[in-house]
Amino acid sequence: MTAQLTLREPEADGKPFWEAAAEGRLIIQRCCSCGTVRFPPRHQCTKCWSPETEWINATGHGEIESVTVIHRAPTPAFRDRVPFALVAVTLDEGVRMITDLLGDGALQARIGDKVEVCFETCTNGTLPQFRLTRSEP
Secondary structure, three states, X not given: OOOOOOOOOOOHHHHHHHHHHHXXXXXXXXXXXXXXXXXXXXXOOOOXXXXXXXXXXXXXXXXXXXEEEEOOXXXXXXXXXXXXXXXXXXXXXXXEXXXXXXXXXXXXXXXXXXXXXXEEEEOOEEEEEEEEOXXXX
């Protein structure tokens, strides 16, 4: 049986992100002043420094920018999960997320593969992860 992951307590800037994940939604921040989207959540824009922020729904689709397969568990919670694929995903909105790649074919994933968000239940929350998008015939 796979041990469940435990999430750390969210920081104030990211609380809406984790609340949306619990509802099965992926959201990212957008600056109300210049329109720059960003992840991870921050209290001010990384481009114009405005503190005016809004949360927008992300499509949940993206592309693998980088992939590595982890063979050694970094903590005991990962012992039953190795090997697993760790990926950098560029969302359609342009932001990058570092995440596990779950599901069939994850260990064979390549740069440029298309992915979609999925949600993993942890002991104290919900973690957005990604899986390969099914190819159309």
